[in-house]
Amino acid sequence: xxxxxxxxxxxxxxxxxxxxxxxxxxxxxxxxxxxxxxxxxxxxxxxxxxxxxxxxxxxxxxxxxxxxxxxxxxxxxxxxxxxxxxxxxxxxxxxxxxxxxxxxxxxxxxxxxxxxxxxxxxxxxxxxxxxxxxxxxxxxxxxxxxxxxxxxxxxxxxxxxxxxxxxxxxxxxxxxxxxxxxxxxxxxxxxxxxxxxxxxxxxxxxxxxxxxxxxxxxxxxxxxxxxxxxxxxxxxxxxxxxxxxxxxxxxxxxxx
Ligand SMILES: NC(=O)c1ccc[n+]([C@@H]2O[C@H](COP(=O)([O-])OP(=O)(O)OC[C@H]3O[C@@H](n4cnc5c(N)ncnc54)[C@H](OP(=O)(O)O)[C@@H]3O)[C@@H](O)[C@H]2O)c1
Numbered sequence: 001x002x003x004x005x006x007x008x009x010x011x012x013x014x015x016x017x018x019x020x021x022x023x024x025x026x027x028x029x030x031x032x033x034x035x036x037x038x039x040x041x042x043x044x045x046x047x048x049x050x051x052x053x054x055x056x057x058x059x060x061x062x063x064x065x066x067x068x069x070x071x072x073x074x075x076x077x078x079x080x081x082x083x084x085x086x087x088x089x090x091x092x093x094x095x096x097x098x099x100x101x102x103x104x105x106x107x108x109x110x111x112x113x114x115x116x117x118x119x120x121x122x123x124x125x126x127x128x129x130x131x132x133x134x135x136x137x138x139x140x141x142x143x144x145x146x147x148x149x150x151x152x153x154x155x156x157x158x159x160x161x162x163x164x165x166x167x168x169x170x171x172x173x174x175x176x177x178x179x180x181x182x183x184x185x186x187x188x189x190x191x192x193x194x195x196x197x198x199x200x201x202x203x204x205x206x207x208x209x210x211x212x213x214x215x216x217x218x219x220x221x222x223x224x225x226x227x228x229x230x231x232x233x234x235x236x237x238x239x240x241x242x243x244x245x246x247x248x249x250x251x252x253x254x255x256x
Contacts, residue, residue, distance in 0.1 A: 022037075
């Protein structure tokens, strides 16, 4: 089972102060990795860092709606940690509302956070790995909304579909240098992002009713899939999106 471990590796996880990102960081640490936690809020980052063994965790406060700052921060973190072997592009936000009414500025910020920052962080990661002559793994966190659609989240769905194709394109481009690029597409997962949904009893039950495994995902469900894709166990897997949704996208929702 050693192939499922990350001993001797360092992983940078964006959006790691809570939710799915924090679960990924904890599961990776349990598998032996040192961790860099990145998000905006310094206080929450420090709180999250307290859950990890001293000397095995770093934090970075960065707003990924400013993607032009990401490469410089990545370079500094590489120097501080001695090298980052795994990048998890997890940070993301959602914009709910009618597509016809979206403000251009809100749309741009969402695109910057969900897609553009993942592109430029991945590029900074690949430059460093290639210069060092070392392999690496990238895991992007997309969404089932990159695969299927529902009303009111068009811009979000578009960014997540973009991540699927970014995953394929970078996988093909960097395979010769030993950099694997994969994605996990979560279904409905209990985090702050979806609090308004799972705290609404009707909606909470509707998701369970349409999900063959009849529950919401917990952040650890997503984190374990990310661990698999980042680990040597997935050495021959690249360019793929692994859907983790309890069967929701496999089913003909609601039709008996
Ligand atoms: N929850 C779901 O049902 C679900 C389903 C499918 C896909 N996903 C995807 O999974 C990923 C994680 O979602 P989650 O549910 O865990 O979200 P969450 O609970 O809202 O956590 C988001 C994390 O990202 C950080 N973040 C937010 N905006 C940021 C910014 N501008 N710059 C840097 N960091 C930022 C947050 O910290 P700060 O606020 O301090 O920055 C936090 O650590 C997202 O990409 C999301 O689209 C979630």
